[in-house]
Amino acid sequence: MIGASFVLGLRQAGLVGKVVGVDVAEAELVTAKTLGIIDETATIDTLPPVDLIIIATPVGVMPRIFNALAHYPWLADTLITDVGSTKQSVIAAAEAAFPDWPRNFVPGHPVAGREYIGVAYAVADMFDGFRVVLTPHEKNDHGAVMRVAALWQACGAHVEQMSASAHDRVLAATSHLPHVLSYCLMESLATTEYETSIFDYAAGGFKSFTRTASSNPVMWRDICLNNNTDILYWLDHYLDTLAEMRDLIADEAGDELLAVYERAKSIRDNHIHLTQTQSVAKSSDTATQTLASFVSKDKTK
Amino acid sequence: MIGASFVLGLRQAGLVGKVVGVDVAEAELVTAKTLGIIDETATIDTLPPVDLIIIATPVGVMPRIFNALAHYPWLADTLITDVGSTKQSVIAAAEAAFPDWPRNFVPGHPVAGREYIGVAYAVADMFDGFRVVLTPHEKNDHGAVMRVAALWQACGAHVEQMSASAHDRVLAATSHLPHVLSYCLMESLATTEYETSIFDYAAGGFKSFTRTASSNPVMWRDICLNNNTDILYWLDHYLDTLAEMRDLIADEAGDELLAVYERAKSIRDNHIHLTQTQSVAKSSDTATQTLASFVSKDKTK
Structure with a gap:
C-alpha cells in the first residue's frame, strides 16, 4: 500500500516512466499491473537496471533485499530509498550487506498510512500534507538526499531530516x-x-x-x-x-x-490538530526548486 | 451534545412540541436556542410540567438532579430517561432520591458519541444505526420502557435491554x-x-x-x-x-x-466492522409498531 501509493504519487506528478514491480506475493503483482501501478514485474534477483529503487517491505525483510541488491554492478547509478518504520535497523542491514555504504541509498519513512494491507488500497494522495522523515547516513551523497526529498515533495509531503536514533x-x-x-x-x-x-x-x-x-x-x-x-x-x-x-x-x-x-x-x-497543516518552511521550498535539476524524467530503462 | 442530538432526532421524527432546556452553563442555553434545539429555558428548580425529561449530564451530577425532580408533584405523569454511561450508579442515585422508585424513569445509554463537547456539535442522526441500551428497574412500568424504546427507535437506534450490572x-x-x-x-x-x-x-x-x-x-x-x-x-x-x-x-x-x-x-x-449494521431484529419491529400509541405528539404544556 505504501510503496504503491508512492509510485502513484510520482506518476501523478509525471516523474516516472516505466515501473518494475517486485513482490513475493504473485497476486499483489497482478493487482498492481491491473491497476496501472506497475508496468512489468521482476524478482529481486532479476532486476533490470533502474534509476530509482523504492524498498517498501516489512523491515524484517530488508536484510535479504540489501544482500540481493549488493550483487548488481549498476547500482552506483541508482537512487535507492525505503519506507521502513525503523531506521537504525535498516541502516545496520545496509551496512552489513554492502562492503561500502551505498552513497545513493537514502533511508526514509513517511509518517502516514492506514490500517489496510496491499496495493489495492494505494492512493496517489496518501502522503499529501503528511511528514516524511529522511535519516541520511554520514556517507550519503548530498545530491541523492535532495533528490529523494524532491520525490516526496512532489507527492505533497513535508520532508524533514533527523538522525536515525532520534x-x-x-x-x-x-x-x-x-x-x-x-x-x-x-x-x-x-x-x-x-x-x-x-x-x-x-x-x-x-x-x-x-x-x-x-x-x-x-x-x-x-x-x-x-x-x-x-x-x-x-x-x-x-x-x-x-x-x-x-x-x-x-x-x-x-x-x-x-x-x-x-x-x-x-x-x-x-x-495534534496542527500537525497535518504544518509546513516545514524554507527547507522544502529550497528543495523543491532543485526538483527540476535532480529528478530526470522518463529515464527508466 | 448527546442530549441535544436526542432532541434533534426527535424533532426530525416529528415527535416533540415545545422543548425546555436546562443547563448550568448559560452559554449552552443561548446556543441551543439560537440553533432551534430548545424553545425556552428553565432551571432544575423551576421546571414546568412536561411529558418527557431527558437527563443528559455527567453521571456525577445526577444525584442532585434526582433530588430536585423528587419535589415535583406532577412527575408521576412524566416519562423520564437519561443517557448516563454508568447505569448502576444512576439507579442508585434515583433510589436514594425518591421514596419509591419512579416507575416512569427508564435508565438508558446510547452507545454512540463523539469527542466533542456541547450543543453546538449536536446532530439529528447521531444515533442512527447505533445501539441504545436500556436497563429497566424491576419496578419500572412496562409501558414507560416501551415508550422510551420507541423514542430512540424514532432516532434510528437499535434498542436493547440488559441488566444495569451487565x-x-x-x-x-x-x-x-x-x-x-x-x-x-x-x-x-x-x-x-x-x-x-x-x-x-x-x-x-x-x-x-x-x-x-x-x-x-x-x-x-x-x-x-x-x-x-x-x-x-x-x-x-x-x-x-x-x-x-x-x-x-x-x-x-x-x-x-x-x-x-x-x-x-x-x-x-x-x-468490529459489523456492529453498526447489525439489527436487533424482531424486538425493534414490534416496539416500532407501538410508537403511535405510546408517543403522543405536541402535548408538552
Missing part, C-alpha cells in the same frame, strides 16, 4: 507504542470469559482506539523486533503511568483524575 | 477502559523529557488512538468514579496482558508476537 525514539512514542497498546486491548479482551460478544457494544471510541490493531501483523512484529529498545523505553513509562492511574481510580481520587484528563485533552487539542 | 461490566471493557488507556498515553508522553515536540510526529494511528482523550474530562472523571469496580476488573487484566507483551518484545519472541497481532487483527476485522 527518529526511532520519537516514532516509538507516537506510532509503535500506540500500535502495541491497541493490539494489547484486543488481546486482553479476547482472553476473558466474555469473548467476542462484548465487541457488539463497541462504539466509536473503541473503533478508533483499535483501528491500528487491524494493521499488518508481520510489519508490526518486525517493528517490535527491530526497535525494541526504544519501544520498551516508552512502554515501561506507560506501564508505570497506567499503574498510577489505576490507583487513582481505585482510590476514587476525583481531583487527580480530572487533572490528568484535562491535561491530556489540552495537549491533544493543541498539538 | 451493562456496566461490558461498557467498562469497550468504552471506559479504552478512554482510560487513551488519556494515559497522553499523560505518559507528556511527562517525559520529550514534551510536546514529539506530537509533531503523530500520524493517523496516534490520532485515532488518542481521539477519545479529547473527550469531556468531567464526564470521564465521573464515569471512573461511578464504575470503578468494573473498570478495574478490565484494567488489571490489561496491565497483566501488557506486561506479558512487554516481555515478548524484550525477549524478541517474534512468533508469539505475530500470533498475538494476528489474533487481534482477526477479531477486530470480524467483529
Whole structure:
C-alpha cells in the first residue's frame, strides 16, 4: 500500500516512466499491473537496471533485499530509498550487506498510512500534507538526499531530516507504542470469559482506539523486533503511568483524575490538530526548486 | 451534545412540541436556542410540567438532579430517561432520591458519541444505526420502557435491554477502559523529557488512538468514579496482558508476537466492522409498531 501509493504519487506528478514491480506475493503483482501501478514485474534477483529503487517491505525483510541488491554492478547509478518504520535497523542491514555504504541509498519513512494491507488500497494522495522523515547516513551523497526529498515533495509531503536514533525514539512514542497498546486491548479482551460478544457494544471510541490493531501483523512484529529498545523505553513509562492511574481510580481520587484528563485533552487539542497543516518552511521550498535539476524524467530503462 | 442530538432526532421524527432546556452553563442555553434545539429555558428548580425529561449530564451530577425532580408533584405523569454511561450508579442515585422508585424513569445509554463537547456539535442522526441500551428497574412500568424504546427507535437506534450490572461490566471493557488507556498515553508522553515536540510526529494511528482523550474530562472523571469496580476488573487484566507483551518484545519472541497481532487483527476485522449494521431484529419491529400509541405528539404544556 505504501510503496504503491508512492509510485502513484510520482506518476501523478509525471516523474516516472516505466515501473518494475517486485513482490513475493504473485497476486499483489497482478493487482498492481491491473491497476496501472506497475508496468512489468521482476524478482529481486532479476532486476533490470533502474534509476530509482523504492524498498517498501516489512523491515524484517530488508536484510535479504540489501544482500540481493549488493550483487548488481549498476547500482552506483541508482537512487535507492525505503519506507521502513525503523531506521537504525535498516541502516545496520545496509551496512552489513554492502562492503561500502551505498552513497545513493537514502533511508526514509513517511509518517502516514492506514490500517489496510496491499496495493489495492494505494492512493496517489496518501502522503499529501503528511511528514516524511529522511535519516541520511554520514556517507550519503548530498545530491541523492535532495533528490529523494524532491520525490516526496512532489507527492505533497513535508520532508524533514533527523538522525536515525532520534527518529526511532520519537516514532516509538507516537506510532509503535500506540500500535502495541491497541493490539494489547484486543488481546486482553479476547482472553476473558466474555469473548467476542462484548465487541457488539463497541462504539466509536473503541473503533478508533483499535483501528491500528487491524494493521499488518508481520510489519508490526518486525517493528517490535527491530526497535525494541526504544519501544520498551516508552512502554515501561506507560506501564508505570497506567499503574498510577489505576490507583487513582481505585482510590476514587476525583481531583487527580480530572487533572490528568484535562491535561491530556489540552495537549491533544493543541498539538495534534496542527500537525497535518504544518509546513516545514524554507527547507522544502529550497528543495523543491532543485526538483527540476535532480529528478530526470522518463529515464527508466 | 448527546442530549441535544436526542432532541434533534426527535424533532426530525416529528415527535416533540415545545422543548425546555436546562443547563448550568448559560452559554449552552443561548446556543441551543439560537440553533432551534430548545424553545425556552428553565432551571432544575423551576421546571414546568412536561411529558418527557431527558437527563443528559455527567453521571456525577445526577444525584442532585434526582433530588430536585423528587419535589415535583406532577412527575408521576412524566416519562423520564437519561443517557448516563454508568447505569448502576444512576439507579442508585434515583433510589436514594425518591421514596419509591419512579416507575416512569427508564435508565438508558446510547452507545454512540463523539469527542466533542456541547450543543453546538449536536446532530439529528447521531444515533442512527447505533445501539441504545436500556436497563429497566424491576419496578419500572412496562409501558414507560416501551415508550422510551420507541423514542430512540424514532432516532434510528437499535434498542436493547440488559441488566444495569451487565451493562456496566461490558461498557467498562469497550468504552471506559479504552478512554482510560487513551488519556494515559497522553499523560505518559507528556511527562517525559520529550514534551510536546514529539506530537509533531503523530500520524493517523496516534490520532485515532488518542481521539477519545479529547473527550469531556468531567464526564470521564465521573464515569471512573461511578464504575470503578468494573473498570478495574478490565484494567488489571490489561496491565497483566501488557506486561506479558512487554516481555515478548524484550525477549524478541517474534512468533508469539505475530500470533498475538494476528489474533487481534482477526477479531477486530470480524467483529468490529459489523456492529453498526447489525439489527436487533424482531424486538425493534414490534416496539416500532407501538410508537403511535405510546408517543403522543405536541402535548408538552
